Amino acid sequence: MIPLKRLKRKKRRDETYAVGQYISMSPDKARRVIDQIRGCSYEEAIRILDLMPYRACYPIFKLIYSAAANGVHHKRHNEDYLVIMKAEVNKGTTMKKLKPRARGRSYMIKRPTCHITIVLRDFSFYEDFKAYIKLVSGEERQKVLRDLQWDGYGADIYEAYHKY
Template identity: 70%
Template sequence: MFEKKQTDVYALGQHIAMSAHKARRVIDQIRGRSYEETLMILELMPYRACYPIFKLVYSAAANASYILGSNEANLIISKAEVNEGTPAKKLKPRARGRSYPIKRPTCHITITVKDMSLPEYVRKNFLEWSKKPKWKNKSKKPKWKNKYTDATYHDMYSNGGVWDKK
């Protein structure tokens, strides 16, 4: 009778050119805080990781207002995680024509915001009503769908094709 409604939205930033360890240092400070408090913290922290995380938090809030129609004042950072990405590989020229590999670390950051004002459960009937098609003839199919098409299956193994020769 009741169905769970989506109350959280995320934003994902991939291949951000910084170490995952340095980004986790900032992410641990904002996890579980409100959206407005998070923006103030990120503006005042002196780390380089704050700017891409700030952009992701802002993007997640924009996604929440577009998808859920929620207000930014009701959002909290429910989940924030940092994973290691593939390292960017370059070669640096060294003495006597040799090369030295350089691996620059990258990371993937996921910010999930949750709207605390939305109820967890809504009536299933309302959800079914909102998913119904909006055109007039709901029971009739379009005329082009009523045509029966017969597709014959041609198989080269059973019809004596290429593989029948000995």
């Protein structure tokens, strides 16, 4: 039997991400905050997290800030156009400690951890593409759209092109 190769997701030029692993908090408590900021712009998410009273806000704030810094430094993204496209919280390992109790017994303390992934997308690419596609003739336009379809941008650009 031939082993199947693991399919890798193609890296997008307009996306940047940050991953926080083994963050010491319950995944349910982190999801409560993540659900509030999913789909927001970068600046709006920072403002929301600044005003929320939960303990999970600070690590998520740091991750969003880190993802934006990664995009600005490595891929030259513009912070004004960054949007949170994907924000997910997965369950991590559970740290176990023993607490001494009366009569020589011990009690197990379980500390849950979680893994948080934040993906930001830069929509300035679509604004530049919209300006470019208006300058291109009909035949060239179809060729550009066809070439971009194989680059992993086809559906997004098609939507962005027909949206405006």
